[in-house]
Amino acid sequence: MPCGRDLILKALDNLNEDEFKRFKNKLLTVPLRDGYCHIPRGTLQDLDRVDLTDKIVRYYLESYGLNVTMQVLQDIGMREEAVTLQQAAGAASRPHPTGNAVQPTQQSATAFIPSGEHFVDRHRASLISNVTLLDPVLDQLCGQVLNEEQYDAIRAENTTQNQMRKLYSFMRAWDNACKDQLLEALKKTNPFLVQRLEKS
Template identity: 65%
Template sequence: MARGRDHILKTLENLEEDEFKTFKFKLRTWPLRPGFFPIPRGKLSTLDRVDLSDKIVCCYLEGYGMELTAEVLLDMGLREEAVTLQQAANSASRSGPNGNATQSTQHSAGASAASGGHFVEQHRINLINRVTVLDPILDELLGEVLNAEQYDTIRAEATTQKQMRILYTFMRNWNNSHKDMFLEALRKNNPFLVEELEKS
């Protein structure tokens, strides 16, 4: 089955050059779901079709990336391309493991014994690289899981990735209850990322 990135790339390759420029302009200013942020203008203007497909999936995940691309195309009047991409997105959303579109919170949080670790440990690399909203998560963990010194140490880092790496060093001393709290904070503030990882 083709991946979301491939569907997006195929769609962008069908655009004329002026349509592709318009698409990038609209994408930069398009209203996004909570938890997602626009691709910076300086980066967006230099991306070709292949790189932009990668960037959309990196920033918005495959499911929402396809939906977002289709929304922009519809706004441009490119209905045929948009509908084709929407159909691909709908098909992908129904094809989770064993045909399940979603998994329960209890399954994810308690996925420990059978699959070799808590959800937040299993998906460490993806979470470090792809979490976009961290500040409210740290605020929720402060006092419950993180002490003030740990909180300040994390916040002192310049990028979200570096902050997540520090957070994971403190996680070594957490029990499963603490990890569950972290997962629920992730689910609240980065819902689409958690949903995608649950399906993987």
């Protein structure tokens, strides 16, 4: 299955030069989720399609980068291309009967309580207070759901509790798949805490 980066690059490759220029201009002003910033204008001007794809993934990561790309395509009047990208991204994210792709389905089954609230949202206060081993969690999330600037901002906090609060401030922009990744990282690094909270 193609990854998010491949799908973004394919969408950009399908643009002609005028459309590509309009895409870059709109990327400067498209509304973004909290915690994300626009790619600087000076950085964008000379980027080709491959370099722009890399820049989008670096600033927004693959999952949100796909959403940003779709939004820009829609905003410049290329709805058909946006729909094509959305369909390709949906197909790539569906569970597959073999390999590692089945894991997100299994993770999601335990990530939610009956009310539909995600585990990491329900146990926010307890996780902030009790997580003791956070560095390996951040290392696993960096490049997946945290960009380098967010990673550095969290590490700059002086206590683990403040680092967790900073992590939660970025989490407001996450979807449930991103929260699943945090939960899986916590299960590996703080297993007893997660087990205790699952029973509470």
